[in-house]
Amino acid sequence: MNWLSDFVRPKIKKIATKDIADNLWTKCPQCGKMLFNKELEKNDFVCSGCDHHLRLPLNRRFEMLFDNGEYKLIALPKLQEDPLNFKDSKKYTDRLKNYRKVTGNDDAVKVAQGEIGGIVSIIAALDFGFMGGSMGTAVGEGIVKAADIAVRGGYPLITIAASGGARMQEGILSLMQMARTTAAVNMIKEKKLPFVSILTDPTTGGVSASFAMLGDVNIAEKGCVIGFAGARVIEQTIREKLPDGFQKAEYLKEHGMVDIVVRRPEMRDTLIRVISILMHQKPQISQLALENHKE
Amino acid sequence: MNTGTNTLILDFEKTIFEIETKIESLKYLAQDEKVDISQEVNRLQHKLEKQMRASYSNLSPWQKSQVARHPSRPHCLDYVYALIEDFTPLCGDRCFADDEAMVGGIGRFQGTSVVVLGQEKGHDIESRVKYNFGMAKPEGYRKAKRLMEMADKFNLPVIAFVDTSGAFPGVEAEARGQAEAIASSIEKCLQISVPMISVIIGEGGSGGAIAIATANRVLMLEHSIYSVISPEGCASILWRSADKVKEATEALRLTAQDLRRLGVIDEIIAEPLGGAHRNPAQAIERVGESIAKHLKELMAQSRDELKKRRTDKFFRMGRHFAESK
Numbered sequence A: 001m002n003w004l005s006d007f008v009r010p011k012i013k014k015i016a017t018k019d020i021a022d023n024l025w026t027k028c029p030q031c032g033k034m035l036f037n038k039e040l041e042k043n044d045f046v047c048s049g050c051d052h053h054l055r056l057p058l059n060r061r062f063e064m065l066f067d068n069g070e071y072k073l074i075a076l077p078k079l080q081e082d083p084l085n086f087k088d089s090k091k092y093t094d095r096l097k098n099y100r101k102v103t104g105n106d107d108a109v110k111v112a113q114g115e116i117g118g119i120v121s122i123i124a125a126l127d128f129g130f131m132g133g134s135m136g137t138a139v140g141e142g143i144v145k146a147a148d149i150a151v152r153g154g155y156p157l158i159t160i161a162a163s164g165g166a167r168m169q170e171g172i173l174s175l176m177q178m179a180r181t182t183a184a185v186n187m188i189k190e191k192k193l194p195f196v197s198i199l200t201d202p203t204t205g206g207v208s209a210s211f212a213m214l215g216d217v218n219i220a221e222k223g224c225v226i227g228f229a230g231a232r233v234i235e236q237t238i239r240e241k242l243p244d245g246f247q248k249a250e251y252l253k254e255h256g257m258v259d260i261v262v263r264r265p266e267m268r269d270t271l272i273r274v275i276s277i278l279m280h281q282k283p284q285i286s287q288l289a290l291e292n293h294k295e
Numbered sequence B: 001m002n003t004g005t006n007t008l009i010l011d012f013e014k015t016i017f018e019i020e021t022k023i024e025s026l027k028y029l030a031q032d033e034k035v036d037i038s039q040e041v042n043r044l045q046h047k048l049e050k051q052m053r054a055s056y057s058n059l060s061p062w063q064k065s066q067v068a069r070h071p072s073r074p075h076c077l078d079y080v081y082a083l084i085e086d087f088t089p090l091c092g093d094r095c096f097a098d099d100e101a102m103v104g105g106i107g108r109f110q111g112t113s114v115v116v117l118g119q120e121k122g123h124d125i126e127s128r129v130k131y132n133f134g135m136a137k138p139e140g141y142r143k144a145k146r147l148m149e150m151a152d153k154f155n156l157p158v159i160a161f162v163d164t165s166g167a168f169p170g171v172e173a174e175a176r177g178q179a180e181a182i183a184s185s186i187e188k189c190l191q192i193s194v195p196m197i198s199v200i201i202g203e204g205g206s207g208g209a210i211a212i213a214t215a216n217r218v219l220m221l222e223h224s225i226y227s228v229i230s231p232e233g234c235a236s237i238l239w240r241s242a243d244k245v246k247e248a249t250e251a252l253r254l255t256a257q258d259l260r261r262l263g264v265i266d267e268i269i270a271e272p273l274g275g276a277h278r279n280p281a282q283a284i285e286r287v288g289e290s291i292a293k294h295l296k297e298l299m300a301q302s303r304d305e306l307k308k309r310r311t312d313k314f315f316r317m318g319r320h321f322a323e324s325k
């Protein structure tokens, strides 16, 4: 069976034009600096004023990490939608429709295959823009599929988390995805293939309490929020004062939960080093993702 | 045994409670005046049963949530001390602390050596504080992980009694890695090659529950609940209103009956008429019988089978439903 579809070529110039066209500037959510979108784009969506790492589209994420920005998207099987027939103020199916229209994705996960430093690798990445990157059955399916391909091919698995946690609209089945995705990464570990978990803003709830915390190596993006319980829940229900930098990547590293905290532009080089060492391979570092990532 | 003055009366139990009180007072009167009340008591007993059957066969999800959290409902240690001979509590994660919210130890279940896990909520103010209301911290999940490793090493089946509103949300818990502790506990559940049976005896609250419920068999008491988020949390996030808790409870499909239909649990254990809090001894006995049955089936499987089937079962969660509908 062929999982590969949609061979994607890098679109260095055309990226996310539809989002940017009517909106030339973005305000940095941290320092408030007005950032020219073209510059922001070139700068890996990192603020030139305060070095805040803004969220970015999944295709940019893939382009930044894979050699020459080239990768293939892996088709994911479609699952029965809305298993609980869930409705709050809006029907869950309507929410899904809406997010599909806005993001152009089926759900909050994409799986891609490509080379990283010359080593064929599988990346499963979550999209915070799709219902907060929440993990339901479709996201679970994506992680399982990614692990399955990695095991069959003998490739390293890389997950990129960006999620508020479980998808409440799928109730208990979303909780079960914690066990399911853990089973998936366990499969990788049993084959003694590297599993690198990249944690980005935010990685919380059911995603942090399952596969995202279980990497052989956990790499966090600078400044991102990582935690189990939401800061607001802790503040309100337990009435504890939150320390400075609480649940930030650096705090997690200090407390022994992540191995490495990196700035986004150094993520690719770090990843190449880690997987090439664990795979006993010499990386082909001549293959750069995109030229503007080198500086 | 639960008609003491401290007993919580749920709103839908008022009629039941009224009849119960009438019977009690009749019996009390009869002691003094030596009148024959047996006919009247019989009539009332009949009425009581009929009323309980009517109420309890038709509980709404929200009512079930109330029963599941009933303070007089038997808790983890009630099951442990009734069902496990020579129960020997073991303590600590060998790293930071012992977490009393997470019960752990070794003992014998019907003659078979086992490891026991579970969350204890406590039964009065003092014990609730001692057990942190059944909300475990990272050291609790690391203790569970450690004991599961021991179970695997000595070939001991694991029996877990799940009853928690969730993992403890606090600064210290986050600092010590609550997320990692839960993830590693789930991972350990999947790695061991011994039978694992988890029973949701009251409240199965989110990650804090699944951390010890990624089991070969997941059993659930009839009026227990098991959910990705508390009804209150769901109402406040999705409905932005605490008043919508009943709607949220319905939408979440968190009853044992819903979960059985979704293929998430393996068996529903019938509760005594009027709920486990009305007859804890009978509830505990039925749980024991169900564990015995499943344990017997699981002990016939090889170590490899136990592990593989457990993993395969969770691989199908969600996907299975999609295909079967």
Ligand SMILES: [Zn+2]
Binding pocket: A028, A029, A030, A031, A032, A033, A047, A048, A049, A050, A051, A052
């Ligand atoms: Zn800034």
